[in-house]
Amino acid sequence: MSENEKKRALTYVEKLKEKALQQKNYGGEVKKEDAGMDARDCPNCGAGRAFRHGLTACAYCGFVFMEIKLTDGIHIKKGNNS
Template sequence: MEKPLSLVARMKQNALQQKREAFVEKQAGMDTITCPSCGGGRAKEDGITRCAYCGFEFISHMLSDGIHIKDSDNSK
């Protein structure tokens, strides 16, 4: 009867079976844009539509009914 593997032996076995991805070297940088009004920075990923410093509106969207959402009066 075989002796079960210890916790450390199982961890070593799992580490050896893992796939290793190739290291990709890239230039360091920042993902920011600046406000055209005051020059304040804003991260691209944060989803803010207005500048936190001066209130300049980066993105203005007008919501409409779209092609699938209609008023309840028109539905049959």
């Protein structure tokens, strides 16, 4: 850079560019992670469903992913209706 370029006043756009480069994120650094999908395909019909804990049956064909049987627990009993 020559002396004239160093002494020259910055334009408004150049000042904005400098501020943008010096600016920091308000929420801190951004963590980079790979994109992913939480999906489960039905082995019977192939329909895709969003994976949720407790998903027991396919909504399209009725295939049962897991059987749930309630048993007596520590605090809740099968025969206790109160």
